Amino acid sequence: MKKRNRWMMGVLSTTLATSLLAGCSTGTSSSTESLKVGVAFPVSGSLAKIGQACTNGVEIAKDVINDQPNTKKIELVKADVPDATAAVNEVNRLISQEKVKTIVGFYASPLAMAASEVTERNKVVYWEVAATDPRITTRGYKYVFRPNPSAASYGPTTIEYLAKEVAPKLGLQPSQMKVAIVHEDGDFGTGVTKATKEAAEKAGIPIVGEIKYNAKQTNDMTSIILKLKELNPDVLDVVQYDTDAQLFWKQAKQLGLNVKAVIGNGAGQSSDNFGHTFGKDADGVLDTSSAMLINKQALTPEAQKLETEFFKRYKEKFGKEPDLIGKLAFSSAYVLFNDVLQKTGTTDPEKVRKQALSLDLPVGATPVGWGIKFGEDGQNTRAQMAVMQWQNGKLNVIYPENFAVAKPIMIPLPAWGERK
Amino acid sequence: MDIFLQLLASGLLLGGIYVLVSVGLTLVFGVMKIVNFAHGDFLMLGMFGAFFLFQLLGVHPYVSMFIMALLLFALGIVFYKLIVGRTIGRPHVVQIFAFIGLSVALQNLALVLFSADFRGINMPLSSAVISLGPIHIGVPLLVAFLIAAVITVLLFLFLHYTYVGKAIRAASQDRFSATLMGVSNSKIYMLTFAIGIGLLGVAGSLLIPIYSVYPTVGEQFALIAFVVVVLGGLGSLPGAVIGGLLIGVIETLSSYFIAPSMKQLVYFTVFILILILRPNGLLGRPGDAEEAV
Numbered sequence: 001m002k003k004r005n006r007w008m009m010g011v012l013s014t015t016l017a018t019s020l021l022a023g024c025s026t027g028t029s030s031s032t033e034s035l036k037v038g039v040a041f042p043v044s045g046s047l048a049k050i051g052q053a054c055t056n057g058v059e060i061a062k063d064v065i066n067d068q069p070n071t072k073k074i075e076l077v078k079a080d081v082p083d084a085t086a087a088v089n090e091v092n093r094l095i096s097q098e099k100v101k102t103i104v105g106f107y108a109s110p111l112a113m114a115a116s117e118v119t120e121r122n123k124v125v126y127w128e129v130a131a132t133d134p135r136i137t138t139r140g141y142k143y144v145f146r147p148n149p150s151a152a153s154y155g156p157t158t159i160e161y162l163a164k165e166v167a168p169k170l171g172l173q174p175s176q177m178k179v180a181i182v183h184e185d186g187d188f189g190t191g192v193t194k195a196t197k198e199a200a201e202k203a204g205i206p207i208v209g210e211i212k213y214n215a216k217q218t219n220d221m222t223s224i225i226l227k228l229k230e231l232n233p234d235v236l237d238v239v240q241y242d243t244d245a246q247l248f249w250k251q252a253k254q255l256g257l258n259v260k261a262v263i264g265n266g267a268g269q270s271s272d273n274f275g276h277t278f279g280k281d282a283d284g285v286l287d288t289s290s291a292m293l294i295n296k297q298a299l300t301p302e303a304q305k306l307e308t309e310f311f312k313r314y315k316e317k318f319g320k321e322p323d324l325i326g327k328l329a330f331s332s333a334y335v336l337f338n339d340v341l342q343k344t345g346t347t348d349p350e351k352v353r354k355q356a357l358s359l360d361l362p363v364g365a366t367p368v369g370w371g372i373k374f375g376e377d378g379q380n381t382r383a384q385m386a387v388m389q390w391q392n393g394k395l396n397v398i399y400p401e402n403f404a405v406a407k408p409i410m411i412p413l414p415a416w417g418e419r420k
Numbered sequence: 421m422d423i424f425l426q427l428l429a430s431g432l433l434l435g436g437i438y439v440l441v442s443v444g445l446t447l448v449f450g451v452m453k454i455v456n457f458a459h460g461d462f463l464m465l466g467m468f469g470a471f472f473l474f475q476l477l478g479v480h481p482y483v484s485m486f487i488m489a490l491l492l493f494a495l496g497i498v499f500y501k502l503i504v505g506r507t508i509g510r511p512h513v514v515q516i517f518a519f520i521g522l523s524v525a526l527q528n529l530a531l532v533l534f535s536a537d538f539r540g541i542n543m544p545l546s547s548a549v550i551s552l553g554p555i556h557i558g559v560p561l562l563v564a565f566l567i568a569a570v571i572t573v574l575l576f577l578f579l580h581y582t583y584v585g586k587a588i589r590a591a592s593q594d595r596f597s598a599t600l601m602g603v604s605n606s607k608i609y610m611l612t613f614a615i616g617i618g619l620l621g622v623a624g625s626l627l628i629p630i631y632s633v634y635p636t637v638g639e640q641f642a643l644i645a646f647v648v649v650v651l652g653g654l655g656s657l658p659g660a661v662i663g664g665l666l667i668g669v670i671e672t673l674s675s676y677f678i679a680p681s682m683k684q685l686v687y688f689t690v691f692i693l694i695l696i697l698r699p700n701g702l703l704g705r706p707g708d709a710e711e712a713v
Contacts, residue, residue: 044528046636048536185681213680216640219437219631220668222430223676226423242538243632250630254549254558255426273632277540281547 034073035341037062038094038103040115045082046216047108049242050325054107054130057322057329060313064306065337072345074337081106084114091115095122101347102127104333107325109133109151109187116144125352129332130325132266133187134195137379143349145356145374147332147366148290149383151188154239154265155196157385158288161399162235163203166261169411170234178208180231182224182248183239184215192239192265208233215244221251228257235261240268246277253281253416260412263288263387272323275393281419282390284410286398290328291386293396294369294403300362306334307367331368335359339372369403422554427672429555435668436565437630440623441641442648442660443572444616450655451592451612454507457519459645460638461526462617466492466624467633468534474541474628481541481625482563488621496617500610508609523638530635540632560629567626571619572661579657588612592655651691653704662702666690 039058042051055078062074077098081087087106094100095118102125106112112131119126120141128136128144132151137144163174170177181196183189189212200207209231211224225248228236236259240248245268262285268274269287296304310330314322322330339359344351361372363382371382387399389408396406445459456462469488473479479487503522507515540546548559579585590598591608599605624633631637648667652659667687674686694702 044531044536046634046639048531048635049538052536211680213675214684217643217684218680219640219644220430220434220672223427223672224680226426226676230423243634246538246540246632247630250547251558253547255556271538273538273540277542277632279542 034075035102035345035347036075036077036098036100037337037341037347038079038091038098038100038105039076040079040081040087040090040094040103040105041107042082042111043078043080047082050130051081051107053323053326054329056314056318057326057331058104058129058333060310060317061330061333061337063313063317064309064334065342072342074341081111081115084110087111087115088118091118095119095124101125101349102336102341102352104129104329104336107131107329109136112136116141119143123349125347125349125356127332127336129329132191134191137375137377141378143353144378145336145380146378147335147370147372147380147383148328149385150379151191152195153383153385154192154288155194156199157387158196158237158263158265159199159203159205161286161288161387162237162261162263163205165399165408166235166263166411169408170260172234175204175206177205177235178231178233179205179235179237180209180211180228180233181207181237181239182211182213182228184241184244185212186215188241188267189215189239196237196265213244215241218244218247221248222255224248225251225255225257228259229255233259235259235263237263237265238269239265242268242271242273245269245271245274249274249278249281249285256416258413258415261286262413265289269390270324270388270395272321272395275390275395279393283392284413285390286408287388287390287395288385289388290324290368290370290383291388291397291403293394293405294386295397295405298369298402299364299367303365303367303369310367328368331366331370335361335366335372423676426555427676428669429557430561431669431672432665433557433561433565433668434672435665436561436568437627437664438641438644438648438668439572439661439664440564440568440626441620442645442652442664443568443575443657444619444623445645446649446652446655446657446660447575447619448613448616449649451588452508452609454504454515455519456616457516457642458523458526459620460640460642461523461530462492462495462620462638463624463627463641464530464633464635464638465495465526466621467628467631467637468530468624469621470625470628471539471541471633474543475539481545481628485567485622485625488625489618490621492621492624493614493618496614497610499617500613504613505606505610508606527635527638534635536635538632538634541628543629546629558630560626564626564630567622571622572657575615576657584611647687647691651694651701653701656701656703656705659701659703 041054062076065071066073077100079090081090104127106115107130109131116126125143128146134150134152137146167174167177181193183193264287266289270289275282340355344355357374359372363371365371370384373382375381386397386403388395389398397403398408448456466488470481470484473484503518507518550557579589587603588608591603591605595605648663652663670687671683675683
């Protein structure tokens with residue numbers, strides 16, 4: 001027994017020593033050759049699906065950069081942040097132990113809100129690729145950058161589309177078009193709804209009802225649908241996550257809820273699952289979000305090339321088609337890796353911040369169609385929403401016109417009994 | 421009036437689902453005096469099983485119900501032998517750690533094997549509906565409700581009129597006297613646990629036409645199942661039925677007449693009131709709660 005113990009100790013200490021040595025050697029080489037970037041998304045737990053898609057997107061961006069000659073190589077240090085506590089702990093670890101100076105994250109707004117306090121306190125650059133809570137860029141933080149639009153821009157785009165395109169097709173003035181809102185009661189749903197109501201007031205569109213519910217604890221939507229039947233709106237504006245959006249639409253069909261148009265705001269209606277589950281029954285549903293398959297003509301040649309390369313590489317590496325959020329993460333991470341870090345050659349926060357603020361990319365310069373021009377608050381002012389529609393099981397961009405790949409169909413939406 | 425009837429019908433149907441996922445939990449609770457914190461995760465396995473049987477082999481969920489029941493019954497035996505059986509008679513913390521560990525392990529196993537995708541099946545049954553005048557009833561919900569009723573009745577008959585059933589009840593009432601009468605507690609416990617898990621195979625197959633499945637779907641139902649079981653009385657089968665239906669109806673009515681986001685407030689208030697008036701739950705026996713965790 002004793003002998004064995006001593007033997008074990010020997011093995012242990014040797015491995016320890018070698019790993020320490022190895023740690024040292026990679027440590028020195030990385031500071032001279034590669035740029036270390038932290039990547040923190042929820043890759044386990046209930047947010048894992050989207051967190052994994054984000055991580056995959058960032059990874060492809062790294063591959064594209066690293067496979068080019070004469071580039072400073074990017075090295076990713078990954079962390080799993082399934083909840084706010086883990087986000088704070090892991091970001092602390094990335095900063096204090098991994099000595100990371102730039103972090104890409106976090107996708108879910110509550111995680112981003114908690115973790116960004118840590119990054120800002122340590123003067124570490126935090127590059128958000130998906131979270132939409134407006135407060136992320138309104139707290140006066142210096143090192144926060146968000147290429148994607150904040151939740152405050154869903155509502156205005158939705159209302160703009162309803163007023164400009166849907167109302168005429170229904171033969172109504174915007175002031176005659178009754179809109180009801182159904183939303184989940186978290187930060188996401190509440191934030192989007194607030195901006196929607198303000199935009200609707202400006203456009204003179206009457207909001208006849210607002211129904212909110214808890215997305216995680218709702219196993220039945222009958223009461224919500226019955227209330228909607230009573231309100232009898234022309235247009236239904238929904239802000240939902242994945243599973244609740246499916247339950248809602250399933251029960252809307254069962255209970256025969258008929259409206260002339262349904263428009264979602266990202267998440268639930270943007271998810272490929274919506275098309276998978278409903279097939280033809282998804283057709284006609286509108287969705288305001290960052291666009292997935294926009295018209296290639298709207299992109300610059302470089303962005304077109306990059307988009308093609310992304311789709312190819314993603315399929316090769318992960319064996320499936322990327323979804324919207326993976327492409328978003330790719331596009332935004334690529335801007336960081338290529339347009340910021342390659343120029344600065346270092347992850348020094350002051351230099352990164354200066355370079356990011358000086359970026360001036362025109363609309364169409366990124367694979368998702370946006371330009372890049374950060375305001376002092378770190379919010380990209382050239383991020384743009386698009387309106388999409390489910391058509392034959394695919395989500396096609398239909399608005400704005402220069403992004404559109406298809407014409408809108410099924411407005412007004414036929415009643416359930418008359419659908420083919 | 422039409423609306424009220426529709427709400428009542430939907431509430432009862434939803435309650436049927438809650439009964440379905442709660443009976444196994446209350447059985448294990450009542451007999452073994454242990455709390456299965458991994459209950460929701462076994463339900464998740466049942467749903468995934470039914471999903472893949474449909475997607476890959478085209479097996480109708482109402483057929484895979486029997487397959488999944490047997491598979492999960494077997495799985496219940498395996499887990500009893502490996503883990504659960506070793507915690508019997510140990511301090512409560514051991515049981516809690518064992519089950520929570522099992523829960524974390526199952527969720528992450530599912531994450532690795534099946535990824536975090538939300539998966540639902542698309543078949544005509546999913547949105548099939550029966551209309552009785554102004555009242556619309558979803559067919560999958562109705563089937564789930566009826567099968568929940570059949571299962572509860574069968575389980576009740578099994579426990580009251582078969583030799584094994586009587587032994588299970590004996591062990592649940594007084595494990596020491598039962599042992600003295602020649603009942604093997606460990607065999608009874610293994611059987612009970614396996615039945616409790618097997619029932620989730622049925623529940624999972626019945627839920628898959630209605631809800632999508634993902635690795636943490638269990639959390640969505642496990643909390644409700646615990647509320648139902650405690651409300652009805654720990655270990656009481658009729659209690660679980662009444663508790664499940666009650667929560668379902670309260671949930672639908674309160675989300676219509678008050679607000680959907682307030683429904684949890686309403687049913688937890690009712691829950692607290694009932695526990696103040698009847699500390700052992702609606703049909704619980706005094707003393708059960710002290711013995712369990």
